[in-house]
Amino acid sequence: MDSHKTYTVKEATLKLMNYCAYQERCHQDVEQKLIELRMIPEARQQIIHTLLEENFLNEERFAQSFARGKFRIKKWGRIRIQRELKRRKVSRFNIITALKEIDDTEYIETLDQLFKKRLESLTEKNPQKLKKKIADYLLYRGWESYLIYEKLNEI
Structure with a gap:
Protein backbone atom coordinates (compact mmCIF):
# COMPACT_ATOMS: atom_id res chain seq x y z
CA MET A 1 0.00 0.00 0.00
CA ASP A 2 1.32 3.42 -0.94
CA SER A 3 1.79 5.31 2.32
CA HIS A 4 1.12 8.63 0.59
CA LYS A 5 -2.22 7.73 -0.94
CA THR A 6 -5.08 9.88 0.23
CA TYR A 7 -8.65 8.69 0.53
CA THR A 8 -11.94 10.48 0.18
CA VAL A 9 -14.40 9.99 3.03
CA LYS A 10 -16.43 7.72 0.75
CA GLU A 11 -13.40 5.57 -0.18
CA ALA A 12 -12.26 5.33 3.44
CA THR A 13 -15.80 4.45 4.57
CA LEU A 14 -15.97 1.58 2.06
CA LYS A 15 -12.51 0.40 3.08
CA LEU A 16 -13.55 0.38 6.74
CA MET A 17 -16.85 -1.36 5.96
CA ASN A 18 -14.83 -4.20 4.44
CA TYR A 19 -12.43 -4.13 7.40
CA CYS A 20 -15.36 -4.48 9.84
CA ALA A 21 -17.21 -7.05 7.70
CA TYR A 22 -14.17 -9.35 7.67
CA GLN A 23 -14.23 -9.72 11.47
CA GLU A 24 -15.72 -7.93 14.47
CA ARG A 25 -13.71 -4.83 15.41
CA CYS A 26 -13.69 -2.54 18.41
CA HIS A 27 -13.81 1.26 18.16
CA GLN A 28 -10.10 1.47 18.95
CA ASP A 29 -9.18 -0.81 15.98
CA VAL A 30 -11.28 1.30 13.63
CA GLU A 31 -9.89 4.58 14.99
CA GLN A 32 -6.35 3.25 14.56
CA LYS A 33 -7.05 2.15 10.99
CA LEU A 34 -8.44 5.59 10.13
CA ILE A 35 -5.33 7.24 11.58
CA GLU A 36 -3.20 4.94 9.39
CA LEU A 37 -5.25 6.09 6.39
CA ARG A 38 -4.36 9.68 7.45
CA MET A 39 -7.97 10.76 7.85
CA ILE A 40 -8.57 14.05 9.67
CA PRO A 41 -10.49 13.90 13.00
CA GLU A 42 -13.74 15.24 11.46
CA ALA A 43 -13.65 12.57 8.74
CA ARG A 44 -12.82 9.86 11.29
CA GLN A 45 -15.82 10.89 13.38
CA GLN A 46 -18.12 10.90 10.34
CA ILE A 47 -16.91 7.46 9.17
CA ILE A 48 -17.28 5.91 12.63
CA HIS A 49 -20.78 7.38 12.85
CA THR A 50 -21.68 5.77 9.49
CA LEU A 51 -20.20 2.41 10.54
CA LEU A 52 -22.23 2.49 13.77
CA GLU A 53 -25.42 3.56 11.99
CA GLU A 54 -25.11 0.78 9.43
CA ASN A 55 -24.18 -1.76 12.11
CA PHE A 56 -20.70 -2.53 10.76
CA LEU A 57 -19.32 -1.43 14.10
CA ASN A 58 -21.00 -2.71 17.26
CA LYS A 100 -22.19 -13.79 30.15
CA GLU A 101 -21.43 -15.50 26.82
CA ILE A 102 -19.30 -18.02 28.71
CA ASP A 103 -21.28 -20.94 30.08
CA ASP A 104 -20.35 -21.69 33.74
CA THR A 105 -20.33 -25.46 33.28
CA GLU A 106 -18.17 -25.25 30.16
CA TYR A 107 -15.90 -22.81 32.03
CA ILE A 108 -15.21 -25.26 34.87
CA GLU A 109 -14.78 -28.17 32.42
CA THR A 110 -12.22 -26.16 30.46
CA LEU A 111 -10.32 -25.32 33.64
CA ASP A 112 -10.29 -29.04 34.54
CA GLN A 113 -8.91 -29.94 31.10
CA LEU A 114 -6.19 -27.25 31.22
CA PHE A 115 -5.28 -28.27 34.76
CA LYS A 116 -4.95 -31.98 33.90
CA LYS A 117 -3.04 -31.28 30.70
CA ARG A 118 -0.59 -29.00 32.52
CA LEU A 119 -0.17 -31.47 35.40
CA GLU A 120 0.63 -34.30 32.95
CA SER A 121 3.13 -32.16 31.02
CA LEU A 122 5.26 -31.33 34.07
CA THR A 123 8.04 -33.54 35.43
CA GLU A 124 8.53 -31.55 38.64
CA LYS A 125 8.85 -33.81 41.69
CA ASN A 126 8.67 -31.16 44.43
CA PRO A 127 4.91 -30.77 45.21
CA GLN A 128 5.26 -27.05 46.11
CA LYS A 129 7.14 -26.22 42.90
CA LEU A 130 4.66 -28.31 40.89
CA LYS A 131 1.71 -26.42 42.35
CA LYS A 132 3.42 -23.08 41.72
CA LYS A 133 4.08 -23.95 38.07
CA ILE A 134 0.47 -24.97 37.53
CA ALA A 135 -0.84 -21.87 39.34
CA ASP A 136 1.44 -19.52 37.36
CA TYR A 137 0.33 -21.10 34.09
CA LEU A 138 -3.39 -20.76 34.88
CA LEU A 139 -3.06 -17.26 36.39
CA TYR A 140 -1.26 -16.09 33.25
CA ARG A 141 -4.20 -17.36 31.19
CA GLY A 142 -6.55 -15.30 33.35
CA TRP A 143 -8.24 -17.91 35.52
CA GLU A 144 -9.54 -16.86 38.94
CA SER A 145 -7.11 -17.68 41.76
CA TYR A 146 -9.81 -19.17 44.03
CA LEU A 147 -10.72 -21.69 41.28
CA ILE A 148 -7.05 -22.52 40.74
CA TYR A 149 -6.42 -23.09 44.44
CA GLU A 150 -9.50 -25.33 44.70
CA LYS A 151 -8.01 -27.47 41.91
CA LEU A 152 -4.52 -27.49 43.49
CA ASN A 153 -6.01 -28.83 46.74
CA GLU A 154 -7.16 -31.90 44.81
CA ILE A 155 -3.53 -32.97 44.20
Missing part, protein backbone atom coordinates in the same frame (compact mmCIF):
# COMPACT_ATOMS: atom_id res chain seq x y z
CA GLU A 59 -18.98 -2.77 20.47
CA GLU A 60 -21.35 -5.16 22.27
CA ARG A 61 -21.21 -7.65 19.40
CA PHE A 62 -17.40 -7.27 19.25
CA ALA A 63 -17.04 -7.89 22.99
CA GLN A 64 -19.28 -10.98 22.91
CA SER A 65 -17.48 -12.44 19.92
CA PHE A 66 -14.09 -11.67 21.49
CA ALA A 67 -15.04 -13.34 24.79
CA ARG A 68 -16.41 -16.47 23.10
CA GLY A 69 -13.42 -16.78 20.80
CA LYS A 70 -10.69 -16.23 23.38
CA PHE A 71 -12.37 -18.65 25.77
CA ARG A 72 -13.07 -21.41 23.26
CA ILE A 73 -9.96 -21.13 21.11
CA LYS A 74 -7.24 -19.79 23.42
CA LYS A 75 -8.78 -21.15 26.65
CA TRP A 76 -8.45 -17.80 28.43
CA GLY A 77 -10.13 -17.28 31.79
CA ARG A 78 -12.56 -14.45 32.53
CA ILE A 79 -9.90 -12.22 34.11
CA ARG A 80 -7.68 -12.23 31.01
CA ILE A 81 -10.66 -11.64 28.72
CA GLN A 82 -11.83 -8.75 30.88
CA ARG A 83 -8.32 -7.23 30.97
CA GLU A 84 -7.95 -7.47 27.18
CA LEU A 85 -11.38 -5.90 26.57
CA LYS A 86 -10.51 -3.05 28.97
CA ARG A 87 -7.26 -2.54 27.08
CA ARG A 88 -9.37 -2.09 23.94
CA LYS A 89 -11.42 0.56 25.77
CA VAL A 90 -14.62 -1.51 25.70
CA SER A 91 -17.25 -0.17 28.12
CA ARG A 92 -17.80 -1.86 31.49
CA PHE A 93 -21.40 -2.65 30.48
CA ASN A 94 -20.28 -4.45 27.31
CA ILE A 95 -17.57 -6.35 29.20
CA ILE A 96 -20.18 -7.66 31.67
CA THR A 97 -22.47 -8.61 28.77
CA ALA A 98 -19.58 -10.35 26.98
CA LEU A 99 -18.61 -12.45 30.00
